[in-house]
Every structure is written in structure tokens, then in C-alpha cells.
Amino acid sequence: MAELNGKPISPDDLQTLALTNYGHFTSMRVEDGRVRGLDLHFARLQRDCRAVFGVDLDLEAVREFARRAVPSRGVCIARLTVFDPAMDLGHVGDDAHPQVLVTTRPAGSLSLPAMRVQSVAYSRDMPQVKSVGIFGSLRHRRAAQQAGFDDALFTDASSVISEGGTWNIGFIRDDQVIWPDAEFLLGTTMELLRRLHLSRTATVHLADLADYDAAFATNVGIGVRAIHGVDELTLPADHPAIDRLRRAYTELQGDLL
Incomplete structure (x- = not known):
């Protein structure tokens, strides 16, 4: 699963993230729709967005994007990546308009060897x-x-x-x-x-x-x-x-x- 602002992401948008590589993220372990420390994850996204892009995130919208992408049952790792698909490598000082990429992957065990x-x-x-x-x-x-x-x-x-x-x-x-x-x-x-x-x-x-x-x-x-x-x-x-x-x-x- 990969959605940008609640919609399927295009190859062009992914190319910007891969080549410019400027942004921030948080990764959450989701178990049957629940997240430990959910408030901490969203506080991190807001704090880092101000530090990296100088703007605030609409956290209610971010939460809705995450809900769309994450299954209500089972366990997964959801990563919320904040970046600006329009950012140009040569003009990174321009005003930023960050968006939210939500991706999911299988979650591993919490009982790992030392x-x-x-x-x-x-x-x-x-x-x-x-x-x-x-x-x-x-x-x-x-x-x-x-x-x-x-x-x-x-x-x-x-x-x-x-x-x-x-x-x-x-x-x-x-x-x-x-x-x-x-x-x-x-x-x-x-x-x-x-x-x-x-x-x-x-x-x-x-x-x-x-x-x-x-x-x-x-x-x-x-x-x-x-x-x-x-x-x-x-x-x-x-x-x-x-x-x-x-x-x-x-x-x-x-x-x-």
C-alpha cells in the first residue's frame, strides 16, 4: 500500500522523493487499528515539519490518510513520510508544500534474540x-x-x-x-x-x-x-x-x- 494524501502515488512523485531525498517521517506499529504512543507520533510529525519545512501539518488530515491505508485487522508497520513532491533540487529554498505518503509493510516479531x-x-x-x-x-x-x-x-x-x-x-x-x-x-x-x-x-x-x-x-x-x-x-x-x-x-x- 502506498498513497499520497489519500490517493495512489504516481511514479513522478516517488522520483522526487528518491532523487531529492528531503523530508521526514514516523513509523508506527499498528495492531488491529491501534497504535502505541499515537499522540507521540503525531507530535513528532508536527515538530519535525516545522523544523524541516517551516510549516504546520493538518494532523486531522494526516490521521485520515493513515486510516485509509492501514488495515483494521492484523499487524503492520505504517510509515508516514512528509515531503514536497514539487521540490526542485536546485531551489530547495522555495516555499514548501509538504504532503503525506503513507506506506505499509509487514511487522516483525517483538520477541527477538539479543x-x-x-x-x-x-x-x-x-x-x-x-x-x-x-x-x-x-x-x-x-x-x-x-x-x-x-x-x-x-x-x-x-x-x-x-x-x-x-x-x-x-x-x-x-x-x-x-x-x-x-x-x-x-x-x-x-x-x-x-x-x-x-x-x-x-x-x-x-x-x-x-x-x-x-x-x-x-x-x-x-x-x-x-x-x-x-x-x-x-x-x-x-x-x-x-x-x-x-x-x-x-x-x-x-x-x-
Whole structure:
């Protein structure tokens, strides 16, 4: 399924998105028409649209576009991409008229095996915006996978941990959740977990990871997924706090789209 402002998208419109690659998006896991953190997704779309295009979105219209494309039964991932099909590569400073592309794809399991990640010094451009330009993230994910890891974990030049390629990272110490004090994209799943479990933020260096009890990754596609290794360090994959977080997240009913 792919619709632009509630209508089938044309090849010309897709060409603009592919070649100009300027816009932002949010991805939602939809289960029988319900979305966990629906308010957070729409707040992100509005916030990012102002940052990227300098205009507001009609969120009621966006919601209706999403309803049209998403099945009322079953589970899927719906991606809402905001871009301007008329934007010209040489005149990106012109007034923008962003539209909404809704696409759907099958959703994976929320019970995934623990993963191993490779650290790399990298910071995304405008990390607070969920932009369509993810070449750097995918480049480092590819390099990590070719080195035998599952994904890449980003740090700054001082080895302060920020985020994963397309996910947030959290740590467990003394049954408390600790989120990195760094620049990263605040994920909707992370925001929901902060509502569900006592947590705080702290600066987390790679060299200090052995002082933590466990670590996990989180986004709408994977839910809560244990991290059992960072570079050469091994971490437990079965910490009970991660299981509690996973259960609390999966038991959230979500809001009707």
C-alpha cells in the first residue's frame, strides 16, 4: 500500500522523493487499528515539519490518510513520510508544500534474540529530527554487519554513547533504567518506556559499560530487544528488568487510529 494524501502515488512523485531525498517521517506499529504512543507520533510529525519545512501539518488530515491505508485487522508497520513532491533540487529554498505518503509493510516479531553491536564515532545530521536521509546510519550498519555484528552503536569523539542506527539504547543498573545524556533522536518507544518505568539520564562512556548490569535497544519495530555484546564486551541477555520492560510495553493497548 502506498498513497499520497489519500490517493495512489504516481511514479513522478516517488522520483522526487528518491532523487531529492528531503523530508521526514514516523513509523508506527499498528495492531488491529491501534497504535502505541499515537499522540507521540503525531507530535513528532508536527515538530519535525516545522523544523524541516517551516510549516504546520493538518494532523486531522494526516490521521485520515493513515486510516485509509492501514488495515483494521492484523499487524503492520505504517510509515508516514512528509515531503514536497514539487521540490526542485536546485531551489530547495522555495516555499514548501509538504504532503503525506503513507506506506505499509509487514511487522516483525517483538520477541527477538539479543544482538551484538559495534561502536563507531558518528553523529547524524540534525539528530533530533527523524529525517529520510539515513545514508550514514545504513553505511555504519552495513560495516558492522560485515564485521560480524548485528548493528552499529553511535558515540561522539569522546566515546560517549548516544544511539543506535535506527533505535534508542537504554541501560540497567540496580533495576533502574538509565538513558544516555547525549544528542539523539528521541524515539516514541523510548518515551513510552519512560512513562512506564523509573528512569534517569546519565553520560555513558564506552569504557564504563562493564559497570552496568544490562543494555537494550528499543524502537517500534523491535519493541525492547536485549543487547548481549558491545564490541568485545559481553552483557547478560536475560536480565529480569528487560523482561519486565518488554512485558509492560507489549501489554499497552494503544490508541485507535
